[in-house]
Amino acid sequence: MEEDVLFRALADPSRRLLLDRLFAKPGQTLGELIDGLPMSRQAASKHVAMLEDANLVAAVRRGREKYHYLNPVPIQEIAVRWIGKFEAGRVAALVKLKRKLESDHGSET
Amino acid sequence: MDRKPDRIFLTFIAAPPEKVWALLTDTAQSPDWFFGQRMDVGAAKDDPFLITTPDGGQPVKGTVLAIDPPRRLLVSWEVQMPGVPKNEIEFLIEDMGAASKLTVHEYHLGEVPEKFLKSGRDGWSLILASIKTLLETGRKMPMIKLEPPQ
Numbered sequence: 001m002e003e004d005v006l007f008r009a010l011a012d013p014s015r016r017l018l019l020d021r022l023f024a025k026p027g028q029t030l031g032e033l034i035d036g037l038p039m040s041r042q043a044a045s046k047h048v049a050m051l052e053d054a055n056l057v058a059a060v061r062r063g064r065e066k067y068h069y070l071n072p073v074p075i076q077e078i079a080v081r082w083i084g085k086f087e088a089g090r091v092a093a094l095v096k097l098k099r100k101l102e103s104d105h106g107s108e109t
Numbered sequence: 110m111d112r113k114p115d116r117i118f119l120t121f122i123a124a125p126p127e128k129v130w131a132l133l134t135d136t137a138q139s140p141d142w143f144f145g146q147r148m149d150v151g152a153a154k155d156d157p158f159l160i161t162t163p164d165g166g167q168p169v170k171g172t173v174l175a176i177d178p179p180r181r182l183l184v185s186w187e188v189q190m191p192g193v194p195k196n197e198i199e200f201l202i203e204d205m206g207a208a209s210k211l212t213v214h215e216y217h218l219g220e221v222p223e224k225f226l227k228s229g230r231d232g233w234s235l236i237l238a239s240i241k242t243l244l245e246t247g248r249k250m251p252m253i254k255l256e257p258p259q
Contacts, residue, residue, distance in 0.1 A: 055120070058118075069116065072118070073234050
């Protein structure tokens, strides 16, 4: 499932740190992204690949360089989906409550 | 093109590029994914690009800089407020087989204040999520009032 990939990508503090750094400064090369971090280029490259698979990182190539960006859209898509579900759930609960109250009331009179 | 975008927003949509392009450039349908606003995209290079709110305001004006249906649209994005530099917005649609990849590139032609960067982030994320939902399920964007930055 698409969401499994998304949540798995987010379920790692190193990857969240990389996302934080891309949020602070969009359009970094891999070298810039790990500058000052105790993380090997190889490890970072694996993390970034997972983030790209989850669509949380978008990248463009310009010449020999690859620039990375945080893509916030998948987070928004999850929010839209769950907000929709919560609303639907509340509506259903209210309908049920209304029915119950009305039928209880009906049995008393 | 050698320049790199300042921001990127992207989503994958289970629809062919032609359908994504048709929705993106159909003014009549744009309020369904654009906070109730109309987006007018001229048919050719140098034609006007306009965003119109339900009350008739025009918060963004611009020009079509490049148009290549159903793959690429580049417009100048001129927020009609003092202190906001001109931006360019590029829409790219790639055929990925079972889906289309819809990408928005933001190019800043000057220093954009943080509050406008934030409304870009929130705005494009919602817009792309809405275009995806609309094309895949037919459901329109829930009415969210998006206040312009103060």
